[in-house]
Amino acid sequence: MSEIKFPLKGRDRDELLKEMDGFRKNDPAWREGKAWSLVYRASGDHNDFLKKAHGLYFSENGLNPMAFKSLKKFEHETVRMSLDLLNGDSNSVGVMTSGGTESLLLAVKTYRDLFRTKKKRSKQPEMIIPRSAHVAFHKAAHYFDIKLIFAPLDDQYRVDIKKVKKLINKNTMLLVGSAPSYPFGAIDPIEDLAKLALKQDIPLHVDACLGGFILPFIEKLGTELPTWDFRVPGVSSISADVHKYGYAAKGASVILYRSMKTMKHQFFVQESWPGGIFASPGILGTRPGGNIAAAWAALNVIGEEGYLEYTKSVMANTNKMKEGVQAMPELEILGSPLTSVFAYKSVDSSVNVFAVADFMEERNWFIDRQQHPECLHAMVNPLHEEEGIIDKYLTDLREAIDWVKQNQNKAFEGSAAMYGMVANVPLKGMIKKQVLGMMEEMYGPESKDMSFSAEKKADLSEKLGKAYLKAKKIITSK
Ligand SMILES: Cc1ncc(COP(=O)(O)O)c(C=O)c1O
Structure with missing residues (x-):
């Protein structure tokens, strides 16, 4: 029987807050720039402002879009601002969701339901996703009973377009590309995928959960990038997370469609429920008002100028880190990532990268271990601009490699x-x-x-x- 019982009496607030603060001691040390995933945070006092904006709408609920006009306005404008950034037009539409996973689940559900309206519909719809596509697509396939077809990657860790072409059949209800992929930071060849999609009359979803609020600014800063957003005919929808490089509070993403003709298949309506007529745009019932309000506030308080500044800093630190990693003969960066996300593997048989990660963890670095191939992941955010963090990471990495070479048994522990x-x-x-x-x-x-x-x-x-x-x-x- 668990020792934890329902509290009989309420406790002192200050005491509780102090205690709660103490529970952080074993968490990833993201405040010191030691985490390379999970936390995306703008530097300075941005978060103090964000908490206030969130707090203003802490109790409001976006469940019923007709109830809180304030939240509907925040949602509508967050969607329109995102569409403007990603080159949507006056027909484009979208809704806010609780995060990348909800956006992707919804996209898959939408295309499944659209597919069901087609005459020659199959009992077992299939979707073709790059091997590097986010695991939320696997979850969506599992939840919505879609057959998942994996397309292999090319030597640059982008989806191999020739292989995608071969995998298409009459059951294919969706093609997917990432901009960029989480594991390797590679941007799939969206223009080629879109051509294929148009030719075969299959929708194409671009997962820009990670890149949606950083790629446009990298491009505006002058780096040539492959085109991947609504400028590409054949891209039918895009997911982009405001709670990642948009620096909003957690629980905010957008799912955007080229037109309502597609998005209408996302909606859920139940007219015969005793609780009343129920209509919902997404998966959640209650939608926390604070997240919606804070997303709107983040976009407005930072603005294009602010995002360009953050992006400049993030990319300068990414490049510094990549150069440091590349300078180590035992390591190799996978592909040619153009954003703030990349992965590196060992090219020296005496260096096991997972043992390297264990050593780094002992020094409090929080690093994702990946597979196929075995590699370590890095994702830079504005917190990493603090003096000395990248240098310290690289020094520890060098020491980790030397230590692993001398302690090869650690790979088996x-x-x-x-x-x-x-x-x-x-x-x-x-x-x-x-x-x-x-x-x-x-x-x-x-x-x-x-x-x-x-x-x-x-x-x-x-x-x-x-x-x-x-x-x-x-x-x-x-
Ligand atoms: C490319 C990509 N898609 C989707 C997701 C899922 O987002 P979330 O964790 O907000 O559900 C992530 C998360 O890192 C991602 O990187």
Whole structure:
């Protein structure tokens, strides 16, 4: 039985706040610029303003678009501003959502329902996504019963357009491209995908959750980029997260469509519910007013000039970091990323990148480990402009590599072994089962902490090290 009981008496507010603040001590140290994902934050006192804007509409609810006219105005104008930035026209439309995942789930649901209206409709619609497309598409396929078809990547980690062409059939309800992809920061060849989409009369969704509020400013600063937004005929919809490089409060994204003819398939209406006639634009019921208001406030308080300044700083730090990584002979950046997101792998057999990540974690850096290929991820935001952060990262990275070279057994211990196993073991079902088991423990009555404590590392190192070696043997003996 859990020790946590419903509190009998309310507690002192100050005491609670102090206690809550203390709980941060084991969190990623993003305030010190040590996190390379999860937190996107404008520098300076922007967030103090954002909290005030959010607080003004803290209690309001965007569920019923007819109730709060204020929220409807914020939503409408946030959508119009986003469409202006991404070159929509007077027919383009959109809605605000709670984040990138909701935007992508909605896009997939919309195209499924549109597909169902077609005469020669298939019972099993399919969507073709690049291997690097965000995992939210996998979730959408799972939720909405869509067959997921993966298109392989080219040597620049963009989707291979020739392969996409071959995968299209009469069941294809959607093509997808990313601008850029989360794992590698590569921009898929949207113009080529769009040509294919137009020719085959299939919609194309561009996932710009990451790039929507930074790519336009990189371009305005003079870097030549492939065109990927509504300027490209054949792009039918775009998702862009205001809570990423738009520097809004978390819980804000937009899903934009070239026309209402498509977006109308997103809406849900239930006219016979005893609670009244119900109409909803997205997945959520209650929609927090604060997130909608803060997104509008962020776009207005920063403006194009402000975003250009942030983008200049972010890109200068990205380039500095990329140059530092490239200068290390053991590492290689994957493809030719043009934004603030990139990944690097080891090209030296004595350097296991997951062991490098473990070393970096000991120094409090929070870095995503990736697979296919095994690599580490970096995403720069304005907080990284603080003096010395990039230099410190690069110095620690150099030390990490040297240490791993001298301690090669570390690749078979702790989290390096686990990630190594996940990336290599052909028995995917076994891994899924293990992860599901972890989820059950994490969300079970005792809510077990799944971070790697010293004892857990020691315990895991033995089990996983053995499993990893066994798996390697299976692979090599095949
Ligand atoms: C390209 C891309 N699409 C979608 C998402 C999902 O966004 P969210 O985490 O807001 O649901 C992300 C998140 O990083 C992303 O990078």
